[in-house]
Amino acid sequence: MPRKPKYYVRPDGLHEAIRTISGKRVAFRGKTDADVERKMIEHRERLTKGRPFREVADEWKGIHFPTLAPNTLKGYKPALERAVKEFGETSVREIRAPDVKRFINEFARGGRALKTVSNQLLVLSLALGYAVSEGEIDYNPCVSISPPKGLQKGHRDAGSPDDEERVKKSAGVWLFPYLILYTGLRKGEALALTYDDIDRDNKEIRVTKSVYHIGDKPYIKKPKTEAGVRTVPIFDPLWRELPVGKGSKYIFSDDGGTTPISNRRYQTLWGRYVRETGITCTAHQLRHSFATMLFELDVDPKIAQELLGHSTEAMTREIYTHLRQQKLDAATKNINKRLAKKEHGSTQKRHKKA
Known part of the structure; x- marks a missing residue:
């Protein structure tokens, strides 16, 4: 008489045992009872040792990445790849705060900006935070780690005065750069404009959406903030x-006018515009040119924040501080140059008298 199976046999013939582990129902399946028991033993051993970071990161990626905006994904993807390269086969239970600190410090030594290093730490922390939520580790070793002090804050300068003059003289070549220079809109916000967004009675533009591209195809989303x-x-x-x-x-x-411009068409038009006008800046730098104009006209930072669509006034003040420092540096350079000329002239006069 055949031996009765120890575990439930599914309609497809697989033996199955379901166990609750760390509050989660886990199914173990195999062709025989022995296969099921072997998988349960392997699972217990793996939990004791801890899963490799690569496996946890891949699971977190599958859950979290589909929820991210395209631009956020661009920053998260390489950051996760770097983390997997560093900690790939290491058990999540064996990753300690000193390991994270060493990784972040070495990454920062490449001359990277504070924002880039902070993003790297954030992505690693999110992946390990997922391991905490799954009951695989008791604490997140990233919590006590901060980026090294003294890292440069990334600042993208405005277009040069020559670039701005070329844009001002070439509205007839292509309206897009001209519009950004005089509105400070982000690239995606400008590409999403419809004629309904232009209030001609009040001479205003309503910014309510933004374009992003996946491959060549344009999609509409809400603005960044x-x-x-x-x-x-x-x-x-x-x-x-x-x-x-x-x-x-x-x-x-x-x-x-039915759909926004495709990415390929945008790149073609921008390349043609660059060749015809000779500008060397990007569309985003023209947005910074608009911010510079506001600064030079002494526009209150709160008003500038509203015009630029910054989420906080601190972001606008940071730009103003950067621009103020640039002007101070330029003034210092000019003063030193003038003083050097005067000193040189005085030295020549003393030599003649001698």
Whole structure:
């Protein structure tokens, strides 16, 4: 008489045992009872030792990455790859705070900016935080670690005065760079503009959405932050150049306004614009040119924050501080140059008298 199976036999013939481990139901399946028991033993041993970081990171990635915005994903993906390269086969139970500190400090020594190093630490912390939530480790070793002091804060400078002049003279070549220079909109916000967003009665532009691309295809999303939903004035130079149109058609489009411009078409137009005008800056640098204009006109940081769509006034003040330091550095350089000339002239006079 055949021996009765110890575990439940599913309709597909597989033997199955379900156990609750650390509050989670885990299913063990195999062709025989022996296979099921072997898998349960292996699972217990693995929990005792701890899963390798690579496995935990891959599981967290599968859950978390699909929820991320495309631009966030661009920063998270390489950061996770670096973390896996460093800790891949190491058990999550064996990763300690000193290991994290060493990894972050070595990464920072490559001359990387504070934002890049902070992002690397954040991604590693999120992956290990997932291990905590799954009951695989008791604490997150990243919690007590901070980026090294003295790292440079990344600042993207504005376009050069020559670039700005070229943009001002070439509105007829392509409106897009001209619009960013006079509104400070982000690239995606400008590409998402429709004729309905232009309030001609009040000479304002309503910013309510943004374009992002996956591959070549454009998609619409909300602005980067809640503060990104805003109204910006249309200054006179831009007012004279804005095309007249009606309805929800996109201003920058491949198909007459039905959909936003594709990534390939955008790159083609930007490349052509660069060749025709000779500019060397990026679209984002033109946004910084707008911020510089606000600074030079002594626009209150709170007003500038609203116009630029920054989530906090501190972000705007940081830009203002950077611009102020640039002006101070330039003034110091000019003063030293002038003093050096005077000193040289005085020295020559003394030699002649002698």
